[in-house]
Amino acid sequence: LPLLRQLLMEMLHEEGEHDAAFAALNRASRADLYQQTDFFFFPPSARVRSLITAMGVSARRLAHPLWLLFFIEESSLALARDLAAIGEDHELGSVEPHWLAVHQEHTHDERRHTLIDRLVFESCYGRRGRVARSVDGWMFERILKAILYPRAHGAGVRVVEQLIRDYPELASLRPTMVREIVALGRNPEFLASLLSQRLAPRAWKLFHRCPELDTLAGWIPGYA
Ligand SMILES: [Fe+2]
Numbered sequence: 001l002p003l004l005r006q007l008l009m010e011m012l013h014e015e016g017e018h019d020a021a022f023a024a025l026n027r028a029s030r031a032d033l034y035q036q037t038d039f040f041f042f043p044p045s046a047r048v049r050s051l052i053t054a055m056g057v058s059a060r061r062l063a064h065p066l067w068l069l070f071f072i073e074e075s076s077l078a079l080a081r082d083l084a085a086i087g088e089d090h091e092l093g094s095v096e097p098h099w100l101a102v103h104q105e106h107t108h109d110e111r112r113h114t115l116i117d118r119l120v121f122e123s124c125y126g127r128r129g130r131v132a133r134s135v136d137g138w139m140f141e142r143i144l145k146a147i148l149y150p151r152a153h154g155a156g157v158r159v160v161e162q163l164i165r166d167y168p169e170l171a172s173l174r175p176t177m178v179r180e181i182v183a184l185g186r187n188p189e190f191l192a193s194l195l196s197q198r199l200a201p202r203a204w205k206l207f208h209r210c211p212e213l214d215t216l217a218g219w220i221p222g223y224a
């Protein structure tokens with residue numbers, strides 16, 4: 001356990017460096033938007049803030065923060081891989097080199113973090129009681145839905161608003177863009193582009209090992 005604690009402290013330190021690198025990347029890309037804040041498109045809603053607070057309070061007894069961490073960290077590996085695979089022949093062209101470099105650099109730590117996540121998970125998962133297990137399943141589903149479903153005032157719509165500030169000639173498309181972004185929540189292909197066996201194979205396998213997550217089969221494409 002002391003070793004695990006040390007690994008976690010190092011991981012925490014590295015995440016601080018990652019935050020700084022991504023914030024610097026954002027500022028380098030759009031100094032005008034990121035002058036005052038590191039979270040221009042993602043100011044967490046009151047709902048997400050309360051879920052995160054609940055997660056922090058319960059992290060000593062429950063496993064769902066670890067499912068989430070494992071899923072997010074493994075997904076960051078797929079994101080870097082997919083960005084690198086976008087070539088010149090893509091309709092939007094290849095990814096801007098600084099973005100590519102930061103995402104690539106990020107994977108060096110994240111690959112190791114996913115291994116640590118598993119160790120921490122195994123050290124606490126089996127010790128939870130029946131009540132904790134059902135709370136865990138319930139909490140994880142709430143959090144995943146809050147993260148994955150686009151909302152009328154969420155980050156996607158904020159991107160649309162900024163796009164219209166940058167290109168006012170798009171203003172007439174605003175209602176259509178907002179409607180279509182919100183409708184993505186009902187699009188299985190969209191959900192599968194955020195959580196799938198391909199994107200996070202080890203998290204996918206871990207979730208299936210945990211019976212309290214069986215309800216995910218009701219809305220995550222291909223989960224059952
Ligand atoms: Fe990170």
Ligand SMILES: [Fe+2]
Nearest residue numbers: 015073110113
């Ligand atoms: Fe990490």
